[in-house]
Amino acid sequence: MICGAKLTQIGIFKPMKQVIFVMFLLLPLLVGAQPQPVPVRFLHDYYYYGTTPLNDGVNAFVATSRKDFKKLFGETNRPDTPDFSKEWMIVLVMPKTKWDAKININNVSMKAGSFIEVYTKVFEGKHKLTYDVYPIKVALIPKYTGISVINFYDGKRLKRLANVVVE
Numbered sequence: 001m002i003c004g005a006k007l008t009q010i011g012i013f014k015p016m017k018q019v020i021f022v023m024f025l026l027l028p029l030l031v032g033a034q035p036q037p038v039p040v041r042f043l044h045d046y047y048y049y050g051t052t053p054l055n056d057g058v059n060a061f062v063a064t065s066r067k068d069f070k071k072l073f074g075e076t077n078r079p080d081t082p083d084f085s086k087e088w089m090i091v092l093v094m095p096k097t098k099w100d101a102k103i104n105i106n107n108v109s110m111k112a113g114s115f116i117e118v119y120t121k122v123f124e125g126k127h128k129l130t131y132d133v134y135p136i137k138v139a140l141i142p143k144y145t146g147i148s149v150i151n152f153y154d155g156k157r158l159k160r161l162a163n164v165v166v167e
Contacts, residue, residue: 038116040105043138046091049074054095054134058103058122060152060162063089064143087140088166090150092120094135099125103137106155114148116141119155 048054050072063069065084072091082089092103107119120137152161 038141038144041140042105043080043089043140046073046136046138048072048091048093048134048136050093054093056095058120058152058154058161059093059095060118060150060164061091061093062150062164062166063091064166082140085143087143088150090118090139090141092137092152094122096132096134097125098129098132100127100129101125101133101135103135105137105139114146116144116147116150118150118152120152120161121155 052071061068061072063072063082063084069081069084069089090105092105094101094103102123102125104121104123105118106121147166150164150166152164153159154161
């Protein structure tokens with residue numbers, strides 16, 4: 001049987017101290033790699049103006065410039081228009097319907113590595129309306145360097161709805 005004094009004499013604890021020291025040095029890097037909440041600010045009373053036809057279900061867009069914004073909403077001088085040098089606009093829109101459908105961002109987005117995750121909730125509607133609507137949800141998130149993709153998920157089924165590449 002090897003006793004503690006002999007282990008110290010043969011030098012087994014010295015490399016172990018170095019390993020523990022390196023682990024403490026790397027700990028801040030591991031904490032920084034964990035998903036982080038992204039602050040979200042919702043905008044109201046936006047109406048889809050885009051001329052491109054929408055697919056069935058939820059359509060996800062990310063406006064990173066004034067040009068992208070114009071394609072979705074047309075020309076406007078609203079005071080709540082985003083400052084695209086500091087923030088991105090997330091737009092979730094469904095095709096025209098006569099049902100009281102709604103879209104919501106269910107969870108706070110999470111930034112993890114080179115992507116952001118956005119979890120949504122879609123309510124298809126139970127009551128028929130007498131007019132056509134485009135269910136829409138518009139939100140602003142801060143602009144992050146190193147983010148290349150925003151993934152949109154159905155918050156109930158955890159199924160991916162869309163991947164939007166951000167330039």
